[in-house]
Amino acid sequence: MFNKIILVGRLTRDPELWHTPQGTPVATITIATDRPYTSKEGEREADFVDVVVWNKLAEIVNEFGQKGRLVLIEGRLQIRSYEKEGQKRRVYEVVASNVKFLDKPKRKEELAVEDMLDGAVEIEISDEDLPF
Numbered sequence: 001m002f003n004k005i006i007l008v009g010r011l012t013r014d015p016e017l018w019h020t021p022q023g024t025p026v027a028t029i030t031i032a033t034d035r036p037y038t039s040k041e042g043e044r045e046a047d048f049v050d051v052v053v054w055n056k057l058a059e060i061v062n063e064f065g066q067k068g069r070l071v072l073i074e075g076r077l078q079i080r081s082y083e084k085e086g087q088k089r090r091v092y093e094v095v096a097s098n099v100k101f102l103d104k105p106k107r108k109e110e111l112a113v114e115d116m117l118d119g120a121v122e123i124e125i126s127d128e129d130l131p132f
Contacts, residue, residue: 003076005094007049008102009033011069015053017062027058031071050093051075061099069105074098 009031017027032046039045051073053061065071075096082089 005073005075005077007031007033007051007073007094009046009049009071009073011065011067011071012048013067015062015065017058025055025058025062027053027061027065029053029061029065029071031073049073050091051096052078052093053096053099057096057099061096064101064105066105070102072098072100072102 012030012032015027015029017025019025029051031049031051033049035045035047037045073094073096075094075098078093078095080091080093082091
């Protein structure tokens with residue numbers, strides 16, 4: 001049998017790192033991948049894929065991953081089932097065997113400025129309003 005997935009997409013949020021009771025690092029990420037076609041309205045649609053990363057690779061993804069980074073994921077599809085409140089549920093996720101960052105990380109200063117400007121309103125100021 002063969003189970004291999006290769007995806008290229010952007011992180012939709014910063015990675016979440018946690019550890020199993022045995023101390024094994026695990027990171028979870030979600031990437032957005034564009035569909036190869038446009039909708040009737042001419043817009044591109046995307047799929048959002050959950051990815052699980054284990055061990056040292058999880059620590060690397062947590063350290064260098066940040067929302068918006070372009071990544072290539074190699075891994076396998078895993079389907080888990082569980083029951084919650086009497087309802088059977090399924091989870092589809094990719095278990096990564098390799099993660100490559102395809103762009104340069106933003107510097108912390110750039111991120112801080114973007115966070116400050118998020119939702120900012122542009123104000124017009126004339127030369128007459130300046131005190132100097």
